[in-house]
Amino acid sequence: MTSELSVGMLLAPGDSQPIVARMFGADPIAAVATAPGTGAVALIRVSGNDLGPIAARLFPAGLGAARRAVVRSLNDAEGNAVDNVVLTHFPKPHSYTGEDVLEIGCHGGVLMTSQVLETVLKAGARSAGPGEFTQRAFFNGKMDLTQAEAVMDVISAQTTLALRSANSQLAGRLGQTITDLRDSLLGILAHLEAYIDFPEEKIDPETGSVLRGRMEEVQTRLEKLLATADQGRILRHGAKVVLCGTPNAGKSSLLNVLLGFDRAIVSPTPGTTRDTIEEVINLRGLPLRFIDTAGLRETSDSIEQQGVARSNAALLEADVILEIVDASQPATARIALPPDATRHQLLVLNKTDLPRHPDWQQKQGCALSCLTREGIDNLSQQLFALLVSDPTSLATDPIAINARHQACLLQARQHLADALQVADTDTSPEFIALEIRAAMDALGDIVGGLDTEDLLGKIFSEFCIGK
Secondary structure, eight states: OOOSSOGGGOBOTTOOSBHHHHHHOOOOEEEEOSOSSOOSEEEEEEEESOOHHHHHHHOTTOOOSTTOOEEEEEEOTTSOEEEEEEEEEEOTTSSSSSSEEEEEEEEOOHHHHHHHHHHHHHTTOEEOOTTHHHHHHHHTTSSOHHHHHHHHHHHHOOSHHHHHHHHHHHTTHHHHHHHHHHHHHHHHHHHHHHHHHOTTSOOOHHHHHHHHHHHHHHHHHHHHHHTTHHHHHHHHHOEEEEEEOSTTSSHHHHHHHHHTSOOSOOOSSTTOOOSOEEEEEEETTEEEEEEEOOOOSOOOOHHHHHHHHHHHHHHHHOSEEEEEEETTSOOOOOOOOOOOTTSEEEEEEEOTTSOOOGGGTTOOSEEOOTTTOTTHHHHHHHHHHHHOSOHHHHHHOOOOOOHHHHHHHHHHHHHHHHHHHHHTTTOOHHHHHHHHHHHHHHHHHHHOOTTOHHHHHHHHHTSOTTO
């Protein structure tokens, strides 16, 4: 799917050069596209509107056929061979960026990679900035902004579900959904504009109710997308699960069991955990950031006091709080958890390999034993159920919006709600049209527009070099 705006192809009157090319430059850029370090092969990517002069300096033997890998000697300015490389040439516009692209596969040593890149830069390219290749792909209409954002999501995905969601967005599913919503609003706006321009063609009540129904249908689709915001946040950044409780309840033991190795020190001495310990665990495709905290109790130890303070801070930021108790001991005063109705809380009754104390017999919670590992699977199931209200949606509807998409959709929803409110009055239809246009503009910001330079700079600055 290509960007609806195709901003890279916009031309000024009487000008053959794209406006965006003049604004943002289409000079040759180069960067190492593979991860830093030693490997068998490293890839240097070069992109620009005219790579002919650079290619002639680097490869006297020529580039070979388009999109076909050839072996070439890469030469420096004095004609000395730097390395034998595998070269692939992608002529514009059939390339990732929409410009001429060279992909140079050289030997993967750190020094060799550095020398090849240096040779390319001396031949006339400059170092690419973070995300500049993908930014050019966006400006040249090769992808919309949602797809550009998905590139980094694919790179940073930690689980299979996160990767599937990112790939769906990269394929243009979210962008197409937004475009469909804008098209629906455009149809409504066209109807209103026709009525405004030709008032003698009065809209009868039936037509008005149909128009309202179409706006409400768009509103429902907006709500469905907004409902995926929390899911998107968890898939991209992970849910924060805080293990809390009194000392020796088994918090560190549970973290070690969930990880599969001894990450936290376990000791019968109270106050062993002095600081928060954080690790990421893949739970059925969800990245969960488990945080083991210091035991919550009154203490005169200044270091332990700092640990308790950090534990309380972690509780305030938690998505899920696992309150862990020793079910074999008498119940003490329960921990005062932060009053937040949106935070999930789960009582974990640990040490069920020992006789359960009567104080805990009637308590509802997840019973388990870190020693025998009985009940661990049940804890995983309950955690998953807390975080995913509709597990089938993860498989059938991989669209998951991010915080930026959510903000734009909220604006669009508000403008649409205002349009519906105006429609219930005898106000001039021009005011309905204004709100519809504002909703369309908000949706347009999701896929990208010409007046979003600051936004684009922020998005692409978070990319890795070479992408």
